[in-house]
Amino acid sequence: MSTESESGRPEPGLSEIMSERRHLTNLAYRLLGTLADAEDVVQETYARWYAMTPEQQAAIDAPGAWLTTVASRICLDMLRSARARRERYVGDWLPEPLPDRAEWAGGSKGADPADRVTLDETVGMAFLVVLDSMTPAERVAFVLHDVFQYPFAEVAAIVGRTPAACRQLAASARRRIRSSGAPETPRSRQAAVVKEFKDAWEAQDIDALVALLDPEVMAVGDSGGLAEAVVTAPVEGRMSVARKLVETVAQADGLTFLERTVNGGPGLVVLEGTVTGTVLAFDIADDRITRIWAMRNPEKLRAWVSD
Numbered sequence: 001m002s003t004e005s006e007s008g009r010p011e012p013g014l015s016e017i018m019s020e021r022r023h024l025t026n027l028a029y030r031l032l033g034t035l036a037d038a039e040d041v042v043q044e045t046y047a048r049w050y051a052m053t054p055e056q057q058a059a060i061d062a063p064g065a066w067l068t069t070v071a072s073r074i075c076l077d078m079l080r081s082a083r084a085r086r087e088r089y090v091g092d093w094l095p096e097p098l099p100d101r102a103e104w105a106g107g108s109k110g111a112d113p114a115d116r117v118t119l120d121e122t123v124g125m126a127f128l129v130v131l132d133s134m135t136p137a138e139r140v141a142f143v144l145h146d147v148f149q150y151p152f153a154e155v156a157a158i159v160g161r162t163p164a165a166c167r168q169l170a171a172s173a174r175r176r177i178r179s180s181g182a183p184e185t186p187r188s189r190q191a192a193v194v195k196e197f198k199d200a201w202e203a204q205d206i207d208a209l210v211a212l213l214d215p216e217v218m219a220v221g222d223s224g225g226l227a228e229a230v231v232t233a234p235v236e237g238r239m240s241v242a243r244k245l246v247e248t249v250a251q252a253d254g255l256t257f258l259e260r261t262v263n264g265g266p267g268l269v270v271l272e273g274t275v276t277g278t279v280l281a282f283d284i285a286d287d288r289i290t291r292i293w294a295m296r297n298p299e300k301l302r303a304w305v306s307d
Contacts, residue, residue: 090225142173213238224297
C-alpha cells in the first residue's frame with residue numbers, strides 16, 4: 001500500500017519495494033556468481049533505500065529502477081575488486097552451483113522463495129564461467145542488456161560510459177559467449193550422458209568413463225582451501241580425468257551418487273554419508289563431456305545441505 005507525500009506524489013509502500021527483492025537477487029547472482037555475494041548486495045541496496053528520508057524516497061519516480069541501478073553499481077564495484085580477492089583465494093574459483101527449486105536446502109521451510117534464483121540458460125555453469133572471464137564493464141553491460149533487457153541508455157548511466165560504448169561492451173561479451181562453443185545437445189540427451197557417467201564412476205570403470213569424455217576434456221575443482229579437492233589443479237585429457245575420478249572414489253568410503261539438477265542442467269551430487277560433499281556440473285557436446293566443474297567449497301554448498 002502506498003501513501004502520498006506532501007508533493008502529491010505517491011510514496012512507495014513496503015510491498016512495492018520488497019517485491020523487487022527476487023529480481024535484485026537474480027541480477028546480482030548473474031553478475032557475481034555466488035548467492036552469498038548476491039544476498040549481500042541486496043541487503044546493502046535496501047539499506048541505502050531506507051537510509052533516505054521519506055521525502056527523498058517519494059521524489060524517486062521509479063523505485064524499482066533506482067534499486068536496480070544501485071544494486072548494479074554495487075556489483076560493478078565488487079567485480080572490480082574481485083581480482084585482488086581472487087589472488088588470495090586458494091585454488092581455482094568457480095561460480096556457486098544452485099539446485100532446482102524443489103531441491104533447495106530445507107525445502108519450503110528453509111528458503112525464502114524471494115531469495116531463489118530463477119534457473120534458466122543464463123545461469124548454466126558454462127555460461128557463468130564465460131561471464132567470469134569478462135571485464136567488469138562487459139559483464140554488467142551484457143547481463144543488464146541481453147539478459148534483463150535494459151536499454152543501453154540506462155546501462156550507460158549505471159556503467160558510467162556512453163550508450164555507444166556499452167553497445168560495444170555487450171557485443172564483445174556476445175563474441176565471448178559464441179566462441180565458448182556452448183553445446184546444443186538436448187537436455188534429455190545431456191541427462192542420459194550424465195547418468196552413464198554416474199554409473200561408470202560408481203563402478204570405477206575407466207574404459208566406460210573414457211568413452212564418455214571428450215579427448216580434450218577438462219576437469220576443474222573448487223575447494224576454497226576448505227576441503228580436499230577432487231582435483232587440486234585443472235586436469236586435462238580423458239585418460240587423465242578418468243583416472244583421477246576413479247582414484248577419488250577408490251580412496252573414499254560411504255559415497256552416494258545422486259542425479260540432480262545443477263544450475264538448470266543435469267548434474268551430480270556426491271554425498272559423504274549424509275553430507276553433500278561435492279556438486280558436479282557438466283558441459284556436454286556431441287554426446288561427450290567436454291568440461292566437469294566440481295564444487296567442494298562448503299561455503300558454496302549451503303543451498304545443498306539437507307535438514
